[in-house]
Amino acid sequence: MSKGPVVIEVTRGPVVESRHEGIAAVVRPDGTVVASWGDIDTPILPRSANKPIQAMPFVESGAVEKFGLGNEHVSLACASHNGESRHVETVRAWLKKIGLSETDLECGTHPPRLQATIEALVREGALPTPAFNNCSGKHSGFLSTAVTYGEPTKGYIKYDHPVQRRLREVMTDLCGTDANAFPYGIDGCGIPTLATPVRHLARAMATMADPSRLSSKRAEAANRIRAAISAEPFMMAGTGRFCTRINGALPGVAQVKTGAEGVFCGMLPTLELGIALKIWDGAGRAAEVAMATLLGHLGVLPAAQKDELLHPPVKNVVGLLVGEMRPAKSWLG
Amino acid sequence: MSKGPVVIEVTRGPVVESRHEGIAAVVRPDGTVVASWGDIDTPILPRSANKPIQAMPFVESGAVEKFGLGNEHVSLACASHNGESRHVETVRAWLKKIGLSETDLECGTHPPRLQATIEALVREGALPTPAFNNCSGKHSGFLSTAVTYGEPTKGYIKYDHPVQRRLREVMTDLCGTDANAFPYGIDGCGIPTLATPVRHLARAMATMADPSRLSSKRAEAANRIRAAISAEPFMMAGTGRFCTRINGALPGVAQVKTGAEGVFCGMLPTLELGIALKIWDGAGRAAEVAMATLLGHLGVLPAAQKDELLHPPVKNVVGLLVGEMRPAKSWLG
Numbered sequence: 001m002s003k004g005p006v007v008i009e010v011t012r013g014p015v016v017e018s019r020h021e022g023i024a025a026v027v028r029p030d031g032t033v034v035a036s037w038g039d040i041d042t043p044i045l046p047r048s049a050n051k052p053i054q055a056m057p058f059v060e061s062g063a064v065e066k067f068g069l070g071n072e073h074v075s076l077a078c079a080s081h082n083g084e085s086r087h088v089e090t091v092r093a094w095l096k097k098i099g100l101s102e103t104d105l106e107c108g109t110h111p112p113r114l115q116a117t118i119e120a121l122v123r124e125g126a127l128p129t130p131a132f133n134n135c136s137g138k139h140s141g142f143l144s145t146a147v148t149y150g151e152p153t154k155g156y157i158k159y160d161h162p163v164q165r166r167l168r169e170v171m172t173d174l175c176g177t178d179a180n181a182f183p184y185g186i187d188g189c190g191i192p193t194l195a196t197p198v199r200h201l202a203r204a205m206a207t208m209a210d211p212s213r214l215s216s217k218r219a220e221a222a223n224r225i226r227a228a229i230s231a232e233p234f235m236m237a238g239t240g241r242f243c244t245r246i247n248g249a250l251p252g253v254a255q256v257k258t259g260a261e262g263v264f265c266g267m268l269p270t271l272e273l274g275i276a277l278k279i280w281d282g283a284g285r286a287a288e289v290a291m292a293t294l295l296g297h298l299g300v301l302p303a304a305q306k307d308e309l310l311h312p313p314v315k316n317v318v319g320l321l322v323g324e325m326r327p328a329k330s331w332l333g
Numbered sequence: 334m335s336k337g338p339v340v341i342e343v344t345r346g347p348v349v350e351s352r353h354e355g356i357a358a359v360v361r362p363d364g365t366v367v368a369s370w371g372d373i374d375t376p377i378l379p380r381s382a383n384k385p386i387q388a389m390p391f392v393e394s395g396a397v398e399k400f401g402l403g404n405e406h407v408s409l410a411c412a413s414h415n416g417e418s419r420h421v422e423t424v425r426a427w428l429k430k431i432g433l434s435e436t437d438l439e440c441g442t443h444p445p446r447l448q449a450t451i452e453a454l455v456r457e458g459a460l461p462t463p464a465f466n467n468c469s470g471k472h473s474g475f476l477s478t479a480v481t482y483g484e485p486t487k488g489y490i491k492y493d494h495p496v497q498r499r500l501r502e503v504m505t506d507l508c509g510t511d512a513n514a515f516p517y518g519i520d521g522c523g524i525p526t527l528a529t530p531v532r533h534l535a536r537a538m539a540t541m542a543d544p545s546r547l548s549s550k551r552a553e554a555a556n557r558i559r560a561a562i563s564a565e566p567f568m569m570a571g572t573g574r575f576c577t578r579i580n581g582a583l584p585g586v587a588q589v590k591t592g593a594e595g596v597f598c599g600m601l602p603t604l605e606l607g608i609a610l611k612i613w614d615g616a617g618r619a620a621e622v623a624m625a626t627l628l629g630h631l632g633v634l635p636a637a638q639k640d641e642l643l644h645p646p647v648k649n650v651v652g653l654l655v656g657e658m659r660p661a662k663s664w665l666g
Contacts (some may be wrong), residue, residue, distance in 0.1 A: 010594070010615065013518030015528045017378050018594050018615035045350050108650035111448070118448075122455045133650065185346030186655040195348045261343070261351050281614035282343065282351035317441035317466065322519040 005038040006277060007328035008286040008293075010314065017323065020286035022262065024277035024294060027202035029210045031176055034273060035297075036199070037331065043195035044278040045185055049259025050196075051078045051138050051236075052225050052267065053174060053204055057166040058141035059221040063148040067097045074228035075235035076137030080258060082238030083112025083132035090235070091131040094140050098147045105130035106157045107139045107189040114239060135189035137235070142191075157190040164192060171196070173214065174204035188260060198276045201265065205274025209255075209267035226267060229255040242288045242309075246295070249302045256291055258284065264291040271298060285312075285325060293327040338371040339610060340661035341619040341626075343647065350656065353619035355595065357610035357627060360535035362543045364509055367606060368630075369532070370664065376528035377611040378518055382592025383529075384411045384471055384569075385558050385600065386507060386537055390499040391474035392554040396481040400430045407561035408568035409470030413591060415571030416445025416465035423568070424464040427473050431480050438463035439490045440472045440522040447572060468522035470568070475524075490523040497525060504529070506547065507537035521593060531609045534598065538607025542588075542600035559600060562588040575621045575642075579628070582635045589624055591617065597624040604631060618645075618658065626660040 006022035023038030033040070055077040058064075064074060073094055081087040095101050111118050112132045121128060130136060139156075142163045146153045149162065156163045171179035171194065182194040196204075208226065211219035229236055230251035237243035237258075246256050256266040262279030264287045275294055279286045292309035295301040301309065314323035327333035339355035356371030366373070388410040391397075397407060406427055414420040428434050444451050445465045454461060463469060472489075475496045479486045482495065489496045504512035504527065515527040529537075541559065544552035562569055563584035570576035570591075579589050589599040595612030597620045608627055612619040625642035628634040634642065647656035660666035 011518075012378055012526070014516050015376065015378055015518050017518065019613045021614075043348065045345055045348055108652075110650050115444070115451075119451075119455045122452045183347050185344075185348050185350065186649055186653060188649045190649060190651060190653070193345070279614075280352045281354075281612075281616055281619070283614055283616070286614070316519055316521045316523060317443050318523060319441075320519060320523070 003037050004330060006279070006290050007331045008279070008289045008325060009328045010323065010325050012314065012323035019328075020279050020281055020283050022277055022279035022286070022290060023198050024275065024290065025198045025202040026294065026298070027199065027206050027274050028272060029203065029206040029213060029274070031203050033199065040199040040202075041197050043182065043197050044201070044263060045193045045261065046196055046201055046265065046276075047187060047193055047259035047261055047263050048080045048135070049257050049263040049265040049276070050201065050204070051080070051257055052208060052229065052255065052265075053170060054138060054167055055141050055225050056170045056218070056221050057163070058145045059224050060217060061145045061148040063098075063144040064224070066148055067144060069094065069097070069144075071228040071231040072235050073137070073140075074225060075232035077141030078225060078229055078257065079137040079236040080134040081137060081235065082114040082241065083117050083128065083134065084114060084238050087137070087235065087238065088131045091136045091140055095143070098144050100143055100147070100153065102130045104143055104153055105133070105136055105139045107133045107135045109133060133189065139189065159184070159192045168194065170218075171204060173218065174207040175200035176203055198278060201276035202274045205265050205267050205276060206272065207274070209269040209274055210272040226255050226269060242291075245305070246291075249305060250300060253300055254295060258287065262287045264288070266291060266295070268298065268300065271300070273298070288312075289325050289327060293332050297332050336370050337663060339612070339623050340664040341612070341622045341658060342661050343656065343658050345647065345656035352661070353612050353614055353616050355610055355612035355619070355623060356531050357608065357623065358531050358535040359627065359631070360532065360539050360607050361605060362536065362539040362546060362607070364536050366532065373532040373535075374530050376515065376530050377534070377596060378526045378594065379529055379534055379598065379609075380520060380526055380592035380594055380596050381413045381468070382590050382596040382598040382609070383534065383537070384413070384590055385541060385562065385588065385598075386503060387471060387500055388474050388558050389503045389551070389554050390496070391478045392557050393550060394478045394481040396431075396477040397557070399481055400477060402427065402430070402477075404561040404564040405568050406470070406473075407558060408565035410474035411558060411562055411590060412470040412569040413467040414470060414568065415447040415574065416450050416461065416467065417447060417571050420470070420568065420571065421464045424469045424473055428476070431477050433476055433480070433486065435463045437476055437486055438466070438469055438472045440466040440468045442466060466522065472522065492517070492525045501527065503551075504537060506551065507540045508533035509536055531611060534609035535607045538598050538600050538609060539605065540607070542602040542607055543605040559588050559602060575624075578638070579624075582638060583633060586633055587628060591620065595620045597621070599624060599628070601631065601633065604633070606631070621645075622658050622660060626665050630665050
């Protein structure tokens, strides 16, 4: 069933200038592999691509109801956001609701992803704060969970903190193998990122898409998270972003999430499938084309976006079209 | 003689998170391959990595003497610079010397590479101009050549303009095969970039390093260009850049030049060798580690820089060391 690798090409004129390879799995909640490319037993670091799963303990805790939170907050808990003003202001208001502030976020501070936002800050003479960190929503979810359970908030990013232990418990339940046994690295935002075989990561996504075999409380949380992503696609990414575009165009049908270093995950509730993919070299540009290609292959990519998402243009400095990205003929091109 | 591919790994904790593959050749001026990895007969687009060669007709034309130019201008003609104020001011003054201005540059305008420079512009309420384009020095060289020969300056970026024809003539002489037969794409800055087998690109670099078999005028130009890069390493790149660092640390010994999409070239005059490499996925981070590894393998990497250049740290948002890049054990690790 496993075929050759995922291959994405970058052309310039008549030449294939660059080439990305990867692995991908499309899996059912019971672990059946519907399609795969490359060795899907290879463990990968999911990075931010499993944030929807990392939001599960937050929703299960009842924090959403306790603190009067809405879809925008649940979507932010799954976000790698641009640090645009709606993201930042919502995070700040959220932290206030739970009696905390930005100084409690342990994700650190980086310049917002969107150049326009950086320039707006410079014009104001302001510096970014932790709320601008693309992970600030996820971390606000972690803090909300700790507050709800009456746990210490300090150190919530550590492997042995209850917040992180709970993530491994959920991962174990969703992917059908013991996540406590996974080696791990430290993610950009400071939390452990667990080396998960692509097969199991895709199965966890499938279980999020069709949570019928989970406990009713856990299944409800998965449904709540998918609904929030569909309702608030801007909050989980932002202006111009692939995730916002796909999730906004396919409410109820697809909820996809990018991760650093070329990872992408997707939940397809109407098809009862999960997707996980990794581009070996870590290129986000190729992970996006690969996810679009898989969505097209599974028949859910909006016709209006097909051409641009499967063949994103490569332009030069003056805006001339000089090449394109595309799935290779040897893969699904 | 050809061995397995160039492989660069990116680790996070105990896990190899990402992996880059490529091809590389180390060649003598007569075309003898001293070492190679992967299929070096594959044509690649050199992009900016052959700018030192693209500066040859400019130096051969006598424009340097005619307009009273110096090492800083010759180094800029080989540059992918940061758009820092010394780069931009030197380009502006240079264009004035040849009776032209920034409006004659056909490279287009992009924000400068260095975030601090972007922010300085925003603070001033200024916008970048063509002189900020990382290729503005190369294009000033093209314009200087056209002016010296009394050719029209408009359209100097087109395949059939004498400026571009001359580049192919020099490439043919240096790499020992007809560059007019190479397919080509359009580079970021608008000029043709010729699909050159890595073997021939490395040979052209070797001929630049040891130009003794060239005509005396052409050999002099190659020597002049290498000397200018060694004398003005800041001008060909800028603050914090790999090229500036290596060329500044190894005057007379190595002159290396980066290109977009994972290309790197190097001239090693004391060893009478040329290097060309391409990382298939286009990652600059891997091309730098690969070039450092080759310089180490050839015994010219400064001991003080070895650890950091062969094993650049991967840090998270708060600055914690979470992994490293490295040449794989299967390559030269």
